[in-house]
Each structure stands twice: as C-alpha cells, then as structure tokens.
Amino acid sequence: MTIRAVVRGVGHYLPERVVPNSWFEEIVETSNEWIVSRSGIERRHFAAEGQTTSDLAIRAGNAALADAGLTADDIDAIIVATSTADFTFPSAATMVQAGLGMTKGFAFDVQAVCAGFIFALGNADALIRGGVAKRVMVIGAETFSRLMDWTDRTTCVLFGDGAGALILEAQELSGTTEDRGVLSVDLNSDGRQKGILHVDGGVSTGVVGHLRMEGKEVFRHAVEKLASTAKTALEKADLTAEDVDWIVPHQANIRIIEGTARKMGLGMDKVIVTVQDHGNTSAASIPLALSVGKAEGKIRQGDLVVTEAIxxxxxxxxxVLRW
Incomplete structure (x- = not known):
C-alpha cells in the first residue's frame, strides 16, 4: 500500500474587471488581431484597486473548500505559489490562512514564477507522503498587472490576474499506476537563463520594477523543456503519452501550448485551454485551468492529467496525477 496525495477539491477566483484586447489599443500601438495571432489571448482579468494577491487566493481557497465539502480547520497546511505577494513578508500564505479562518497548521509561499504551482504541488505531495500533513491546500495566485510596463506592447498585453486552489488529501492506495492522486513529479531549474525573463526590481533596487522578457528566447526554451519534463514525469510514473487523458499546461501562449502538445504526439482535443479568457496568470494559470476544466465537465474522476509549466x-x- 502507498500513501497518495489525492485531489479532494478545486476552485478558482477571477477579479470582476474584464479587460479586452481593445483596451490596449488606447495605450500602445497594437490591435486585437495582433494580440490574438501571437498569443491566442482575447481578454484577461485585472484586480481592482486595493485588491491584493492574498484577497484573490482567499476567494479561490474558499471555493476549493466548498467543492471538497471541508472547512478551513480540516486543512493542515497551505502553500501559496506566487511572485506577487502582498508584502516582502509575511508570506501571502499566512494571510490566506488567517483570511480562511484556519486556526491551526502552517502556511508558506513558494516562488518559482510561472512554474510556481508545479513546485508547490511537488512540495505538497512530499509533505503528504512524508506524513507531515494529511490535507494540503495548494494555491496559485497572482496580480501580475502590478508588474507591467504599460509602454511595452510585447509584454503588457500578455498577463492577467487570478487565483486557483487545489486541496490534496492523503489516501492509502494500492501503489499502482491506476491509483488516484499524484503519481510523479519532475522539477528543474537553470539560473544561467535568468536574464531572458525577470523583473528589474526588488529589495536590492528599492523599487518594485517591471517584467522584462526576451520573447523569442523564452519560446525556444519553453516548447523544448515543457515536452521534455512532461515525458520525464510520465516515465517516472511508468506511463506514456498514450495514457494521458488531459494535458493542463501553463497558459502562457497558444503557440507554446500547441507546440508542446505536438512534441508529445497529442492532439489539441486533449488539452485544456483557457489562455483566451485569462491571459498569462503565471502561477495561477494551471489551477485556474484545472478548476475550469472540472466545472466544464471535461476533467473527471479517474482521468490521467499531466500539468507542466515554465x-x-x-x-x-x-x-502527473490521476484525478
């Protein structure tokens, strides 16, 4: 028998303000056609003035609790994946803990930018397998609109705000590939490539800074590395692409999503796509897509799901997880 981290509930929250591509035509030289053709994005959501990342995360967390039929004190740990925490410290996760009314357990943040939810999911799986926690809420939440340079038409049109949450629960199962829950995790990093996607601010500079990206270089790395890490994760689980019911990728760019699916030998009919409605919500994009995929009746119990991000x-x- 094996302890697995099984999905118990999922939920998401998007800010009320919907920003169509036409909005950007007023501030930079661009068009709806240009944005759609290069990214697949048609609209995104922006947080309201004064609405913080932890506010979005709390809403998503409450939605996941409702979906799971649990209360905050049924949760042992909260991990929030974010690059846009409200403050330098304390962590956004501790604010979510308080906002949900959770009076026990522990909470912490994970920062791996758009790959943050994958890293947080891996940490949650390890905590459950190690017996440290029985139920872990994993949240991806971002307010990337606060990092935009509104004069840079190549980046400001791509990002949006939102939050998604997943609750994992320890269950003792057979230890086979037919088990529900997380079946494998593959994590990677390469600090030599930091210059192609970064924010030019922080504690050392005294300013928040803006997002800077070398789009062609990011695209080149993304398709190759996403297909490779998905293949590795499937191999770790003794599975192949033919076993996959759904790919739920980081929602950055439709061309990256299509390229990754193609490299994996899978059709787009097996891919959950939300980038058109949400834009790139960084660490929030995968849990948002998981929640939408379930709500639309696509992802069902027993489905084999591969999530990947860069x-x-x-x-x-x-x-790799079985829903």
Whole structure:
C-alpha cells in the first residue's frame, strides 16, 4: 500500500474587471488581431484597486473548500505559489490562512514564477507522503498587472490576474499506476537563463520594477523543456503519452501550448485551454485551468492529467496525477 496525495477539491477566483484586447489599443500601438495571432489571448482579468494577491487566493481557497465539502480547520497546511505577494513578508500564505479562518497548521509561499504551482504541488505531495500533513491546500495566485510596463506592447498585453486552489488529501492506495492522486513529479531549474525573463526590481533596487522578457528566447526554451519534463514525469510514473487523458499546461501562449502538445504526439482535443479568457496568470494559470476544466465537465474522476509549466529562473517542471 502507498500513501497518495489525492485531489479532494478545486476552485478558482477571477477579479470582476474584464479587460479586452481593445483596451490596449488606447495605450500602445497594437490591435486585437495582433494580440490574438501571437498569443491566442482575447481578454484577461485585472484586480481592482486595493485588491491584493492574498484577497484573490482567499476567494479561490474558499471555493476549493466548498467543492471538497471541508472547512478551513480540516486543512493542515497551505502553500501559496506566487511572485506577487502582498508584502516582502509575511508570506501571502499566512494571510490566506488567517483570511480562511484556519486556526491551526502552517502556511508558506513558494516562488518559482510561472512554474510556481508545479513546485508547490511537488512540495505538497512530499509533505503528504512524508506524513507531515494529511490535507494540503495548494494555491496559485497572482496580480501580475502590478508588474507591467504599460509602454511595452510585447509584454503588457500578455498577463492577467487570478487565483486557483487545489486541496490534496492523503489516501492509502494500492501503489499502482491506476491509483488516484499524484503519481510523479519532475522539477528543474537553470539560473544561467535568468536574464531572458525577470523583473528589474526588488529589495536590492528599492523599487518594485517591471517584467522584462526576451520573447523569442523564452519560446525556444519553453516548447523544448515543457515536452521534455512532461515525458520525464510520465516515465517516472511508468506511463506514456498514450495514457494521458488531459494535458493542463501553463497558459502562457497558444503557440507554446500547441507546440508542446505536438512534441508529445497529442492532439489539441486533449488539452485544456483557457489562455483566451485569462491571459498569462503565471502561477495561477494551471489551477485556474484545472478548476475550469472540472466545472466544464471535461476533467473527471479517474482521468490521467499531466500539468507542466515554465517560468523565470528559468524554472520548469511537470506533475502527473490521476484525478
């Protein structure tokens, strides 16, 4: 018998303000056609003034609790994946803990940019397998609109705000590939590539800074590394691409999503795509897509799901789980 981290509930939250591509035509030289053709994005959500990353995370966490039929004190740990925490410290996770009304357990943040949710999921799986926690809430939450340079048309049109949450629960299962829950994790990073995707601010500079990206270089690394990490994660689980029911990728760019699926030998009919509605929400994009995929009746219990993401660092990885 094997302890598995099994999905118990999922939920998400998107800010009320919806920003169509046409909004950007007022501030930079661009068009709806240009944005859609290069990214697949049609609209995104922006947080309201005063609405913080932890606010979004709390909403998503409450939605996941409702989906799971649990209360906050049924949770032992909260991990929030974010690059846009409200403050330098304390962690966004501790604010989510308080906001949910959770009076026990522990909470901490993980920062791996767009790959953050994958890294947080890997940490949650390890905590459950190690017996440290029975139930872990994993949240990806971002307010990337606060990092945009509104004069840079190549980046400001790509990102949005939102949050998604997943609750994992320890269950004792057979230890086979037919088990529900996390079956394998593959994590990677390469700090030599930090310059192609970064924010030019922080504690050392005294300013928040803006997101800077070398798009062609990021694209080149993304397709190759995402397909590779997904293949490695499947091999770790003694599975192949033919076993996959759904790929739920980081929602950065439709061309990256299509290229990765093609390299894996899978059709787009097996891919959950939300980039058109959400834009790139960094660490929030995968849990948002998981929640939407379930709500739309696509992802069902027993389905084999591969999630993969790449972000600044560079950091990338994949998780294979059976829903």
């Amino acid at each position: 972000g600044g660092g560079l950091a990338w990885g994949a998780v």
